[in-house]
Amino acid sequence: MLDMAKRVAKEAMVKATGTELEKKIAEACSNKPWGASSTMLAELAQHTYD
Numbered sequence: 001m002l003d004m005a006k007r008v009a010k011e012a013m014v015k016a017t018g019t020e021l022e023k024k025i026a027e028a029c030s031n032k033p034w035g036a037s038s039t040m041l042a043e044l045a046q047h048t049y050d
Helices: 002-017 020-028 038-048
Strands: none
Touching: 020 038
């Protein structure tokens, strides 16, 4: 029962805040003057490789 509650809570948190990948995409696309780091861009590129 506790495992199910934890899973439901985690799913709700992901729905509210997005996945880690979605957070990184939002950070990379933000209007901050310094832009995204090359490390972050490389990680995003790895996730888009098919």
